[in-house]
Amino acid sequence: QQQVKQSPQSLIVQKGGISIINCAYENTAFDYFPWYQQFPGKGPALLIAIRPDVSEKKEGRFTISFNKSAKQFSLHIMDSQPGDSATYFCAASIGAAGNKLTFGGGTRVLVKP
Amino acid sequence: EAQVTQNPRYLITVTGKKLTVTCSQNMNHEYMSWYRQDPGLGLRQIYYSMNVEVTDKGDVPEGYKVSRKEKRNFPLILESPSPNQTSLYFCASSFTGIISYNEQFFGPGTRLTVL
Numbered sequence: 391q392q393q394v395k396q397s398p399q400s401l402i403v404q405k406g407g408i409s410i411i412n413c414a415y416e417n418t419a420f421d422y423f424p425w426y427q428q429f430p431g432k433g434p435a436l437l438i439a440i441r442p443d444v445s446e447k448k449e450g451r452f453t454i455s456f457n458k459s460a461k462q463f464s465l466h467i468m469d470s471q472p473g474d475s476a477t478y479f480c481a482a483s484i485g486a487a488g489n490k491l492t493f494g495g496g497t498r499v500l501v502k503p
Numbered sequence: 504e505a506q507v508t509q510n511p512r513y514l515i516t517v518t519g520k521k522l523t524v525t526c527s528q529n530m531n532h533e534y535m536s537w538y539r540q541d542p543g544l545g546l547r548q549i550y551y552s553m554n555v556e557v558t559d560k561g562d563v564p565e566g567y568k569v570s571r572k573e574k575r576n577f578p579l580i581l582e583s584p585s586p587n588q589t590s591l592y593f594c595a596s597s598f599t600g601i602i603s604y605n606e607q608f609f610g611p612g613t614r615l616t617v618l
Contacts, residue, residue, distance in 0.1 A: 399543065431611070432612070433507070433593050433595075433611050434609050435608075439604070439606075441604070479546065489534045489551070489599055489605060490536075490548060490551065491607060493546040494545050495544055
């Protein structure tokens with residue numbers, strides 16, 4: 391049983407378009423929601439993260455939207471670039487429970503030039 | 504350069520032949536963890552360690568062992584590998600605290616095939 395469900399599994403977007411990846415969680419004790427970006431042959435790296443006391447966080451072209459009542463959060467990649475082609479993982483954790491991350495299944499994003 | 508290193512990067516072995524995947528970090532992190540990555544399942548935690556000599560099971564620990572004798576090293580041991588352990592393995596490390604929202608740093612991965 392996956393505690394964090396991620397969709398879609400893959401998406402293709404044209405250069406300059408918007409990529410949207412959605413995640414839903416079940417455990418209301420989660421209080422930290424990071425997104426990790428993984429390029430082929432590399433390990434995941436932290437991209438952006440949010441705590442549930444805010445509904446949105448933006449860093450450059452990347453924005454996390456958070457809906458606590460719906461237990462959903464999403465990653466928006468604005469003005470998508472070919473260099474954004476990667477696999478993206480949402481994750482969730484409970485701060486008081488230490489560093490354990492529960493990951494979604496991942497989304498492979500391909501940005502076409 | 505701050506990094507997490509893993510060796511080997513690629514390994515093909517046969518069922519039942521014991522193997523060890525090494526992991527080392529140079530960031531003085533207390534927390535270290537092993538994950539396996541399988542298509543559609545994301546990353547699942549195998550074992551983790553909060554500090555030297557402190558280890559605990561993650562979500563999928565069956566068939567794996569770990570040890571943490573030094574702060575920088577966290578080897579993953581497969582005593583008797585089976586084909587269902589064919590996967591991409593990642594080691595990660597981070598600082599920790601009473602309440603922790605610390606970034607985890609991942610190694611480059613080890614692709615293991617068990618025939």
